[in-house]
Amino acid sequence: MITGTHLARAFGTQMALSDCSFQIDTGTVFGLVGPNGAGKTTTLRILAGLLQPTSGTASVDGVDVLDHPQGVRERVGWMPDFFGVYDRMTAREYLSFYASCYRIPRARVGRLAADLMDLVGLPDRMDTPVEALSRGMKQRLCLARALIPDPPVLLLDEPASGLDPRARVELRELVRELHRMGKTMVVSSHILPELAEMCTSFGFIDGGRMVASGTLEELTGSRDRSTLRINVAGDVHEAAAALEGVERVLATRPGDSSIEVDVRGGAETTSIVLQALLAAGVTMTAVNPVGSSLEDVFLRVTGQPLEQSA
Amino acid sequence: MTSIGSLVWNPIIAREARTRMRSKRAAFILFCWLAALGVVTVLAYRSAADQSGSVAALAHSGVTVFGALVAVVVALVMLLVPGLVGGSIAGERERQTLDLLLCTRVRPWRVVIGKLAASLAFMGFLLVASLPILSVVALLGGIAWGDILIVAGLGALTAITIGSMSILFSALSKGPTGAIVCSYVAMFILLVGPLLLGSYLLAQGVGSSTGGGFASSSVGPGGPSLAPATYQQSPGPPLLMAMSPGMAIGAEVASIATQNCTTAVYNIGPGFNSFSGVSCSGVTIDRITSGPLNGWHIWQVYAVFAVVLSALCIGLAIVALRGRVPWPRRARPGGA
Numbered sequence: 001m002i003t004g005t006h007l008a009r010a011f012g013t014q015m016a017l018s019d020c021s022f023q024i025d026t027g028t029v030f031g032l033v034g035p036n037g038a039g040k041t042t043t044l045r046i047l048a049g050l051l052q053p054t055s056g057t058a059s060v061d062g063v064d065v066l067d068h069p070q071g072v073r074e075r076v077g078w079m080p081d082f083f084g085v086y087d088r089m090t091a092r093e094y095l096s097f098y099a100s101c102y103r104i105p106r107a108r109v110g111r112l113a114a115d116l117m118d119l120v121g122l123p124d125r126m127d128t129p130v131e132a133l134s135r136g137m138k139q140r141l142c143l144a145r146a147l148i149p150d151p152p153v154l155l156l157d158e159p160a161s162g163l164d165p166r167a168r169v170e171l172r173e174l175v176r177e178l179h180r181m182g183k184t185m186v187v188s189s190h191i192l193p194e195l196a197e198m199c200t201s202f203g204f205i206d207g208g209r210m211v212a213s214g215t216l217e218e219l220t221g222s223r224d225r226s227t228l229r230i231n232v233a234g235d236v237h238e239a240a241a242a243l244e245g246v247e248r249v250l251a252t253r254p255g256d257s258s259i260e261v262d263v264r265g266g267a268e269t270t271s272i273v274l275q276a277l278l279a280a281g282v283t284m285t286a287v288n289p290v291g292s293s294l295e296d297v298f299l300r301v302t303g304q305p306l307e308q309s310a
Numbered sequence: 311m312t313s314i315g316s317l318v319w320n321p322i323i324a325r326e327a328r329t330r331m332r333s334k335r336a337a338f339i340l341f342c343w344l345a346a347l348g349v350v351t352v353l354a355y356r357s358a359a360d361q362s363g364s365v366a367a368l369a370h371s372g373v374t375v376f377g378a379l380v381a382v383v384v385a386l387v388m389l390l391v392p393g394l395v396g397g398s399i400a401g402e403r404e405r406q407t408l409d410l411l412l413c414t415r416v417r418p419w420r421v422v423i424g425k426l427a428a429s430l431a432f433m434g435f436l437l438v439a440s441l442p443i444l445s446v447v448a449l450l451g452g453i454a455w456g457d458i459l460i461v462a463g464l465g466a467l468t469a470i471t472i473g474s475m476s477i478l479f480s481a482l483s484k485g486p487t488g489a490i491v492c493s494y495v496a497m498f499i500l501l502v503g504p505l506l507l508g509s510y511l512l513a514q515g516v517g518s519s520t521g522g523g524f525a526s527s528s529v530g531p532g533g534p535s536l537a538p539a540t541y542q543q544s545p546g547p548p549l550l551m552a553m554s555p556g557m558a559i560g561a562e563v564a565s566i567a568t569q570n571c572t573t574a575v576y577n578i579g580p581g582f583n584s585f586s587g588v589s590c591s592g593v594t595i596d597r598i599t600s601g602p603l604n605g606w607h608i609w610q611v612y613a614v615f616a617v618v619l620s621a622l623c624i625g626l627a628i629v630a631l632r633g634r635v636p637w638p639r640r641a642r643p644g645g646a
Contacts, residue, residue, distance in 0.1 A: 048413065049413075049635065049636060050409055050412070050413065050635050050636070051635075051636065052636035065636070066636070066638075067638060068638060069635065069636040069637060069638065070637070070638070073412075073413045073414075073635075074415065076413070078409070078410070078413050080406065080409065080410075082406050083406050083407065083410060084404075084405030084406045084407045085405075085407070086325065086329055086405075086407065087329065088328075088329040088332040088333060089325075089328075089329060093325075093328075097321060097325045098410075098414060100321035100324075101321050101411065101414035101415060101416045102414050102415055103319070103415050145410070149414075
């Protein structure tokens with residue numbers, strides 16, 4: 001488990017973090033979302049044991065970042081948003097160097113490097129010079145480096161930035177694979193659809209404070225109440241009438257060619273609504289949830305005063 | 311891993327050495343290094359041979375070549391070390407690999423020592439590569455191995471001292487350019503600062519007295535003699551001047567040249583003790599003759615100063631690098 005309690009960090013007179021608290025359960029993929037300068041990287045660097053908070057405390061896998069920062073560094077795989085590689089080294093030598101930095105016995109290094117390169121999808125790049133790798137390959141190599149000590153926690157700062165669509169898909173698959181392996185991951189990103197697909201819970205940080213956190217359903221409130229927009233081919237009023245009295249349907253709002261339906265409950269309610277409309281002979285062309293995407297939540301929690309969005 | 315293996319464990323040295331040797335720059339430096347030494351050796355040897363009018367003078371040519379080689383090696387060391395070491399840690403910071411390194415089990419002191427050792431190892435490699443040229447001195451003869459070792463030690467100590475100052479600036483600077491510039495400035499101050507300041511103090515008559523200062527041995531036609539100290543003053547300015555590597559190494563080389571003349575006289579015998587055409591006569595300053603370090607060779611004073619300065623710079627560099635990432639907070643009194 002990862003916890004942050006009233007974390008604050010000042011750089012001169014500038015507060016990068018201010019009273020930031022959160023809790024991340026073991027085995028989750030936590031998406032850290034926020035605008036530029038919100039404090040995402042500062043939070044991750046504190047959790048990586050690379051930056052001391054001005055006040056507050058945090059712990060990673062039960063280890064306090066203030067009392068045992070070195071212990072935290074050894075439990076965390078850290079992948080920064082910008083990172084360099086050493087020139088004139090092959091990928092194998094790059095991983096071998098970091099493996100020796102972690103004091104992994106020399107006899108194990110070769111096999112470990114091969115396994116990690118296989119895991120990140122670069123088994124045929126072992127002897128390629130690091131500087132010759134593409135940006136996406138370097139990202140994956142850096143992830144392999146972060147995995148060398150087999151850390152229980154991975155901190156990935158903007159891992160998809162600068163990647164082409166194919167590399168993003170590969171990275172997403174890699175994160176999912178690591179999730180299946182039981183790693184706890186904190187991933188910061190601006191690319192919200194990517195986060196929505198790879199993360200199991202989210203934290204929205206703005207102005208140095210964690211303004212909202214939870215699963216997507218919890219954040220959108222869709223577990224208790226959600227809205228569906230249903231495009232119909234025929235009369236929208238007829239469709240609205242078909243939903244009157246249907247279980248869990250709270251309200252209907254007919255539009256020009258669609259109706260918005262407020263329902264109680266999450267995704268399972270959608271099937272009830274659709275069955276009712278089909279039974280009434282209504283022809284539907286599209287069904288979409290309204291205001292339940294990560295972008296909607298992002299805009300809501302960062303576009304309103306903190307007191308209201310928290 | 312054994313305790314000794316654990317102590318000397320430093321993966322940075324191997325990586326630095328490997329990647330450095332793979333660069334074209336390393337080959338270029340090696341070429342320039344060997345070319346400079348080769349050219350100077352040939353010129354010095356020809357100059358000595360041209361001026362020789364006797365066997366005694368020919369016997370002195372080894373000293374001439376040795377002096378020229380020492381001057382070139384020391385100059386090249388001073389030219390190369392700040393550039394090699396100055397950018398090492400600052401380069402990691404600029405490349406954004408320093409945090410990745412500090413996330414591992416490599417402690418800051420190993421980073422500092424590893425970077426310094428790797429750069430100095432490259433200097434060692436250059437010296438080993440130039441052994442065939444340097445061995446010309448041994449072939450010509452006239453210099454004791456002990457003297458060669460002292461000068462070699464002083465050269466190595468100078469490289470370590472300049473390297474230590476450079477690693478400090480490298481740990482403090484945000485980028486390699488600033489670190490390298492600061493390293494060259496510090497090297498220049500170390501080289502000429504003590505000489506200028508000491509000379510200024512001497513010119514101002516600071517601490518003037520009789521019976522102290524440098525001791526000088528005088529050698530001229532007719533044989534060697536211990537002349538009374540030419541410069542009489544309190545030990546302050548001489549001690550200050552002794553802190554310059556130029557002064558220390560120069561004094562030692564000059565002292566060797568003087569000894570060589572003495573040896574030549576005794577080996578050749580009466581009738582051949584003319585040193586015309588050989589710049590063997592003169593005054594060599596090689597000892598402190600007053601104060602608490604009375605009797606110390608200048609190179610000994612310099613060696614102590616260099617060791618202290620190096621240790622200080624390395625210590626400060628480690629402190630600077632430790633400040634880069636958090637370390638365990640001190641236990642609060644009566645608390646957890």
